[in-house]
Amino acid sequence: MTDKLGYLKETTSQTAGPYVHIGLIPQQAGFDIFETNFGNVAVGPKTAGQRIRIEGRVFDGTETPVRDVLIETWQANAAGRYNHPADTQDKPLDPDFRGWARAGSDFKTGIYTIDTIKPGIVRGRRGRPMAPHINFWIAARGINIGLNTRMYFADEGEANAVDPVLNLIELDTRRKTLLAEPVTRDGIAVYRFDIRLQGENETVFFDI
Amino acid sequence: MTPESEFHQRDRDIHPPAYTPVYKTSVLRSPRIPLWSLQNSLSEVTGPTFTREELGPLDNDLILNYAKDGKPIGEQTIVHGHVLDGNGRPVRNTLVEVWQANAGGRYRHRNDTYIAPIDPNFGGCGRMLTDDNGYYFFRTVKPGAYPFRNRVNSWRPAHIHFSVFGSGFAQRLITQMYFEGDPLIPHDSIIATIPDKSAADRLTARLDLNGSLPLECLAYRFDIVLRGSRQTLFENKLHGN
Numbered sequence: 001m002t003d004k005l006g007y008l009k010e011t012t013s014q015t016a017g018p019y020v021h022i023g024l025i026p027q028q029a030g031f032d033i034f035e036t037n038f039g040n041v042a043v044g045p046k047t048a049g050q051r052i053r054i055e056g057r058v059f060d061g062t063e064t065p066v067r068d069v070l071i072e073t074w075q076a077n078a079a080g081r082y083n084h085p086a087d088t089q090d091k092p093l094d095p096d097f098r099g100w101a102r103a104g105s106d107f108k109t110g111i112y113t114i115d116t117i118k119p120g121i122v123r124g125r126r127g128r129p130m131a132p133h134i135n136f137w138i139a140a141r142g143i144n145i146g147l148n149t150r151m152y153f154a155d156e157g158e159a160n161a162v163d164p165v166l167n168l169i170e171l172d173t174r175r176k177t178l179l180a181e182p183v184t185r186d187g188i189a190v191y192r193f194d195i196r197l198q199g200e201n202e203t204v205f206f207d208i
Numbered sequence: 209m210t211p212e213s214e215f216h217q218r219d220r221d222i223h224p225p226a227y228t229p230v231y232k233t234s235v236l237r238s239p240r241i242p243l244w245s246l247q248n249s250l251s252e253v254t255g256p257t258f259t260r261e262e263l264g265p266l267d268n269d270l271i272l273n274y275a276k277d278g279k280p281i282g283e284q285t286i287v288h289g290h291v292l293d294g295n296g297r298p299v300r301n302t303l304v305e306v307w308q309a310n311a312g313g314r315y316r317h318r319n320d321t322y323i324a325p326i327d328p329n330f331g332g333c334g335r336m337l338t339d340d341n342g343y344y345f346f347r348t349v350k351p352g353a354y355p356f357r358n359r360v361n362s363w364r365p366a367h368i369h370f371s372v373f374g375s376g377f378a379q380r381l382i383t384q385m386y387f388e389g390d391p392l393i394p395h396d397s398i399i400a401t402i403p404d405k406s407a408a409d410r411l412t413a414r415l416d417l418n419g420s421l422p423l424e425c426l427a428y429r430f431d432i433v434l435r436g437s438r439q440t441l442f443e444n445k446l447h448g449n
Binding site for chain 2: 100146
């Protein structure tokens with residue numbers, strides 16, 4: 001397990017398989033077992049910030065929705081700080097916001113939803129501000145190693161224009177795959193974020 | 209992990225590539241364009257944390273956590289080990305989640321239609337936080353082999369699915385643990401996606417007689433390694449200008 005320099009090799013990834021819900025979203029698999037369930041609602045009653053809903057579908061290479069996909073999101077709070085000890089930015093922590101959510105797509109429609117808040121700007125490398133964004137991690141049957149991407153907000157044009165990650169992606173058509181457009185429904189901002197695993201308009205995935 | 213240290217680059221050679229025709233579902237669910245490599249920022253070195261209060265007392269006991277009118281049928285088995293990072297340091301207080309089929313290879317899932325029966329006393333999922341040494345353990349029944357539609361006669365070896373968080377979102381990992389000596393291992397299409405034979409071998413838990421409880425429960429040992437992080441040797445590049 002160790003190499004000559006003494007580092008251990010990372011455990012190898014394997015697909016989450018079609019029954020990932022049993023372990024991670026048992027109620028969706030069809031049974032109740034835990035007292036506390038982790039789910040797709042990242043906000044509590046006292047969470048600060050603008051409520052938003054993210055919804056979308058994940059498509060395979062034939063444009064068919066992936067109906068057994070697991071999506072997790074990780075984001076900063078409304079002030080732009082992560083609820084984690086490694087984030088030492090001088091900004092307030094929100095005790096009512098963990099920053100993480102987990103959703104399974106619907107077995108019939110393939111639609112996933114996440115209820116959260118719009119994150120603030122986070123300090124990036126060399127102090128450059130990163131536009132508000134939500135980190136995505138995608139696992140499913142047929143996906144051998146979890147896929148990382150980011151969702152940005154199409155209505156944050158100014159911040160997006162100077163975002164260090166978006167600016168790495170030279171092709172405008174590819175950058176657009178990370179932008180979610182808002183629509184207002186029942187008084188709440190809904191951001192539509194579809195993910196295309198393969199083919200035309202393939203979403204940008206990152207090796208982080 | 210010290211604040212704002214970066215993770216070592218993921219060694220993609222020990223992981224399955226996205227496109228692995230031997231496992232048919234991967235063909236249409238794999239990106240065709242290479243991944244865009246990102247240097248870590250706060251978004252990647254941070255990740256969610258969980259507390260013991262969120263877990264129930266039986267969450268790591270799959271023998272009892274869904275028992276209704278008796279115990280589940282099967283080989284009583286302890287699985288235990290350490291979660292370490294690439295530098296050999298324990299990963300403390302990290303959430304480990306597991307799920308598996310019952311002793312007959314049947315999953316408690318609305319989409320599983322395999323003819324083997326559901327066990328009324330077995331749910332098949334559990335979770336735990338590692339302790340200060342990165343140690344975890346849970347008790348279960350050994351899962352059975354399971355047929356799946358890949359080739360016409362494809363069978364999965366007995367396996368337990370694992371999900372681990374680590375301290376940063378870049379360490380997020382899902383994998384599967386196999387059992388030492390299982391003759392289905394060399395025939396499995398999902399293990400065959402792994403290019404490196406020794407990497408596949410590290411997913412195989414070893415029989416651990418010393419860890420077993422006499423007259424009660426066998427034990428298997430499975431250690432998990434997450435990506436290590438580089439300590440900031442000179443200037444803090446994430447932080448400064």
